[in-house]
Structure formats: structure tokens, C-alpha cells
Amino acid sequence: MAADEKSKLAFLDKFQELFDSGAHSDIVIKVGDAEFNAHHAILNLRTSFFSKATDPKSGFEESKDGKVTLKEHSAHSVWRFLKYCYTGDYSDEQNELSLQEADDAGPLKHCRVYALADMLDAPELKTLASNKLETYLSSNWVPQEFPKVVIAVYSTTNKSDLNIRNMILLVTKTHFKELIEMDDFKEVLYDFADYSGSLVVGGTTAPPPKAVTYKCISCDCVIRLRCNTCGHIHY
Numbered sequence: 001m002a003a004d005e006k007s008k009l010a011f012l013d014k015f016q017e018l019f020d021s022g023a024h025s026d027i028v029i030k031v032g033d034a035e036f037n038a039h040h041a042i043l044n045l046r047t048s049f050f051s052k053a054t055d056p057k058s059g060f061e062e063s064k065d066g067k068v069t070l071k072e073h074s075a076h077s078v079w080r081f082l083k084y085c086y087t088g089d090y091s092d093e094q095n096e097l098s099l100q101e102a103d104d105a106g107p108l109k110h111c112r113v114y115a116l117a118d119m120l121d122a123p124e125l126k127t128l129a130s131n132k133l134e135t136y137l138s139s140n141w142v143p144q145e146f147p148k149v150v151i152a153v154y155s156t157t158n159k160s161d162l163n164i165r166n167m168i169l170l171v172t173k174t175h176f177k178e179l180i181e182m183d184d185f186k187e188v189l190y191d192f193a194d195y196s197g198s199l200v201v202g203g204t205t206a207p208p209p210k211a212v213t214y215k216c217i218s219c220d221c222v223i224r225l226r227c228n229t230c231g232h233i234h235y
Contacts, residue, residue, distance in 0.1 A: 018042070019086035027054060028067040029082070033100055034075035035067075036082055046085045047122040073119070076103045077112040084125055092132065106145055107136045111152035114164060118156065130164040137171050146175070147184040154192045169198055 018024070018039065025037035027050060043050045053068050070078060080090040092109045104112050110133035117125035137149070153168050172179065176199075179185040189196040 016087055019082060026066065029078060030067055030069045031073060031075040031078045034078075036078060038082060038085075042085055046125065047120045049120040049122075070116075073116045074104065074112055075101055076109070077116045080109070080113050081116055081120070081122070081125065084128065089128070092136070106140065106142070107133055107149050108145075108152055110136060111149060111156070115152075115156035118161070126161075127163065130167060133164070134167050134171075141175070143175065143178050143182065144184070146171070146179060147182065147188045150185075150188050150192065150195060154195050159194065165194075165198070168195075172199060 025039055027038050027040050027043070029036045029038055029050075038050075040051060040054075050068055054066055083090040090113065092106075103109070110129045114126055114129035114133070117123075117129060133149070137146075150168060150172075153164055157165060159165075189199075
């Protein structure tokens with residue numbers, strides 16, 4: 001007899017309890033002054049990074065004591081990564097832990113999670129972070145934040161990261177008239193050739209716009225319309 005939904009949810013809640021308590025943990029992740037207790041079996045469902053780091057045959061220092069130190073990433077990003085490992089999602093709200101370092105502001109939280117997921121080779125988390133960043137930018141648009149977002153994305157990704165880079169390009173094109181008036185944005189254009197070049201060339205990296213055909217109701221004449229939001233010409 002199949003388990004009912006209530007039983008399934010109760011089972012999943014146990015993963016949350018493991019995350020919160022750290023009971024039966026067999027690996028410690030250290031970030032700066034913060035330490036997180038975790039479980040190999042759960043982490044391995046998302047990434048093989050930690051198994052490799054603690055494998056006695058690897059020769060890594062971490063393999064001696066089961067403690068993995070992550071540098072160049074924030075404790076808040078690691079907390080969100082672990083939250084994702086245990087629950088399948090993470091929140092951009094302030095975490096429940098008392099960490100000494102300040103959390104990233106607004107959209108930068110998702111940029112940091114994406115960079116961490118890239119280092120840990122966790123592609124599903126990369127997709128989730130990119131989607132969350134896109135949602136944030138569409139629903140909480142603050143032009144002054146965007147140059148920092150571009151810097152964060154283009155400093156930690158490469159040309160193969162088309163998903164998040166294409167999204168940034170499309171957001172840029174949508175708000176270009178507003179952004180080009182800002183000195184901070186102009187500096188980003190000068191500093192990141194991949195970014196400014198993709199904006200100019202367009203089709204080399206950015207996906208084509210979705211085509212929508214409009215025809216006259218009286219004849220078969222195709223009407224060309226320029227979208228006031230994205231600037232693309234629709235047919």
C-alpha cells in the first residue's frame with residue numbers, strides 16, 4: 001500500500017531535522033569561523049565534491065579528519081547550499097544562524113550560491129540559483145543593484161554558463177535605456193568585454209526572442225510590432 005502524502009511529508013521533515021540538529025553527522029564543512037555538521041549520504045545526492053575531498057586515497061588534507069574547508073565563499077552561501085541539499089530548496093531570507101559575517105544583499109545572494117554550486121559541480125543548484133535570480137530581478141527591480149549583479153556573474157562564470165549569462169543579457173536589454181544613464185553600469189561595460197561584446201553582437205550568446213505572428217483580421221498581411229518592454233520586433 002502506497003504511503004499517503006502526509007506520511008511522505010513527515011518523512012521529508014526528518015531531513016530538515018537532520019539539517020537543523022546535525023545529529024549523526026560524519027563530515028564538517030568549515031567556512032571562515034563557521035562550521036556546519038553534515039552527512040555524506042545526503043551531500044552525495046547533490047554533488048560528489050565532498051566524497052572526493054575526504055577520500056583517503058585523494059591525498060587531500062581533508063581526508064585525514066573529515067573536515068572540509070571552503071575558501072573564497074561566504075558562510076551564508078554554504079548555509080543555503082546545505083539547506084538545498086536537505087530540503088531541495090533554499091531561501092533568500094536571512095538564515096537562522098548567527099554568523100559573524102554580513103549576508104549578501106538582495107540578488108547577490110543567488111549569484112554567490114551559483115558560484116558555489118559551480119565550484120561544487122552541482123548543476124541542479126546552479127539552475128535553481130539562476131532561476132531565483134531571474135525571478136528577483138523581474139519582481140524586485142532596483143537599477144542601482146544591477147551593475148554589482150553583472151560583476152558577480154561575469155567574475156565567477158565562463159562562456160559555457162549560457163543559462164545565467166543569457167538571462168543577464170536579456171535583463172540588460174530590457175532596462176538598457178535606464179542603465180546606460182548610470183556611471184556604475186558604464187564602468188561594467190568597459191571592464192567586462194564578454195558582457196559588452198555579447199550585448200553588441202547579440203545573437204552569438206543570447207537566445208533568439210520568441211516569435212509571435214500577428215496578422216490583420218481582414219487579410220493575411222503580417223503586422224510587425226516593436227515590443228515596448230524588450231525592444232524586439234515581433235512578426
